[in-house]
Amino acid sequence: MAEPATLEDKKEKKIKAHEEKQEWWWIAEKRRSRRLDYLRKAVWKKGALGGNYAPGIKLDLEGPTLFTDMWKRNHTDPIMLRRAKALAHLLDNIPIFITDKAQLVGYMGSLPHTLAWRVDGASIVNEEAYNEPGIHEEPEAESLKTVAELNAYWAGQTAIDKVARILDPEDAVKFLSGAIGWGAPTSAYGYSAKNYEYFMTGERAFEDIIDEIDANIEKAEEKTIGTPGPDILPLYDRIHNWEAMKIVLEAGIRYANRYARLARIVAESFESDPKRKEELLRLAETCERVPAKTPRNLQESLQYDFFVQIISRHEAHEGAWPSRPDYYHGPYYDKDVNIEKNITREEALDLIGEFMIRTYEVGGFGPRWAREGLQGITGTWVWTIGGVKPDGSDACNDMTIALMHAARLVRVANPTLSFRWHPKVSDEVMREIFECNRQGLGYPNLRNDPILVANAMHWHGHPIEEARLWMNQACLSPCPPTKHGQQPMRMASATANCAKIVEYALHNGYDHVVSMQMGPKTGDARKFTDFEQLFEAWVKQMEWIFNTLVRTVNLGRFKDPEFFGRPFLSAISERSVESGLDIVSPVGDRGNSWITAFTFVENIDSLAAVKKLVFDDRKYTMDQLITALEANWEGYEEMRLDFVKGAPKWGNDEDYVDDIMLRCLRECARHSKVIKDPSGNNWPILPENVSGNIHYANIVNALPNGRRLGDALYDGGISPGPGLDKKGPTAVLKSCAKIDHVTHGRAFLLNQRLSPTQLAGEKGYQLWKAYVKTWADLGIDHIQFNVVSDETLYAAQRDPEKYSEVIVRVAGYSAHFVDISRKTQDNIIQRTVQGLG
């Protein structure tokens, strides 16, 4: 007689059934520990659903009120000192909490369901916060009164108000039209790369940095009472800056100690479970140790990193999370799990999984354009893993694998992982990458390390050892976390809505959506008699858009130390601790700028369609085309279909259209070296989209590629239009490989959708691995995969609650499918499913 099935047997049987149906989210729920399951389900999701916050998410008023109170009290202080004191006051007083079962702590708001609010960033965002329905705590009238009071105080004196006052008025109006770019030219918002090589290598922590600052202040003060001369004049300001850095580092230590005290009080006075009591005491010890002193184990290392991230986000609204967790935490993992065996691998997975969950929880209030452009998430938390060490050897370690394992267990959409592929990566690691993608996470994406190291050296002159340390500063742009390589703040306003380039070339620089003359008058396109005239107009419009956006960012970056100030970010940056300058000052920055090129491929398909159907085949005239475009193709459906189907499209290995892509990129690359950042370095372009292709759907007019106003744009980067790459996956790669991924731009996003059925089993892995090898051999810098079936996605549309953990790759980030708008969902479903082999 057979033995009765045990609970474990039953569980395995259920898992097997889910595996057959590729329901990976149910498997994750069954495989993860009870702690991870609890923590994952206890999270308050801050990512906006389409463009709206989920029910229950509320605007935090404690943080902005505390910050503003202290800001008002110190109105005579220089800006760095004033900000440091306000931030310290916030860290000393904001309510803190420890989530049940948690082993890591820290949050940006006063309660888990609250959205942090950067009240001193932009008045226009503050007004949106006031007017956003559903996010104000009850009693709502009282909350709104507080918001109104804060807004009244900050009106006219936020960072953006100050920049706007000195921008050229014409640039300001065109930028604020929302048609050509987004973002804000201030370090109040943006992507802060961090100098991990300074504070995260185990050599120093906050107390050590305070000692360095003290020594610098002492030296400077000696000079200021010494022989008079021009060299001592800058020191007066720098002493204030150093004092500001010291204030926030000390406050950071006190902030951690508040958690230590809370954990100890709960453990000693309230906790009845001895195991949890032990955990809380360990948590208390951890917070007493870091960030004051260097970490001794994995938990302390993760907690140290997390405190840095949280304090930094109390200082500014950071829209990205540049990080390389396996590289910096890996040695502690190795020590704890492999060498000293202080914890088991499962216990380490609990810590790493929670590290990802704590990160997923972080969120600040964003304006509607940001919520629509980053649907489902609150920022691009892209963590970089793999890659090489400065000497070129493989940097992968056990933590690399553990991170991918943890990712499959917790299935969060933010952070996502980005893997730096190189020829020495082991098969074991490749299998982990494959497994994450096969299980539908949409990450890790793959980055071609040798290409990107060469690219970093080409565009920004990073020495090779520095370039090899790179991590993604936002979605895709490599940035070394070193003294001179670190770009402290990438302001997102150098993000170009590139489909407008061809639109303006066709409409003499006039924008029919915002009804304004935007670009230069490059001629009435109805009168163009050959393709060269159109292309010449395209080049002029491209230069104009890039110039306009870069001017605003350069100005914002240059004036930021005067208008905003980043004492904490400066305090964890070697350059600032050494010089006494705000880290956002361009002095000593090698420069790592890039123009994010949204909606780029529409240009290529549109130019190719005009060349083919108007100038080569002479099937239509320019007059007919412009008339149809002005009618938004309404009444011209047959002609529209001709422009879609009757002209070659990018991604099919057809030189006719691929040559136009190369011509356009060469012009962009040429101009990238003409325009300079505040450090005097180049501005290469980086084609990618996030979900800007949806945000801009109602802003970009009808185009010759057959798109109408309202239709989603292509999914971005150098990805072909959904459904238009008809010649298979290798043809896509061949088109993309015609681009020089070193000299044509900074990076190029490529989405590929693969069949989950085809990727099953060992055969699936071998097919995928061979495809990746082709990709790498062809020198393409990026690729990412969606491996989810149409059936699953349709089912998720019908029954979202049952499919809440289905993840899709949107662009440079992943999102839970149910959190993105119907239009974005449909756009992803329509991407071509490529067959490998």
Next chain:
Amino acid sequence: MKCTECGHEAESGSFRYLYNARIDASVSLRQCPSCQEWLAVDELKSEVRQKVRPGEAPWGKSAGIEGLAEDV
């Protein structure tokens, strides 16, 4: 064009254009100005095909899914 849900009849252009998820198909989504329903419209014939509910894509499945898009 006639709405299949409420019978409202008018020029197709007066039905609010929403989007066309598949650029190479002549089926688009429009909204009836009378009952506000989302409708799948054949743009060549100016005919309403059906009301669109969650999980339905009247313009067809993803390119390649019926027979995977393979190298040619």
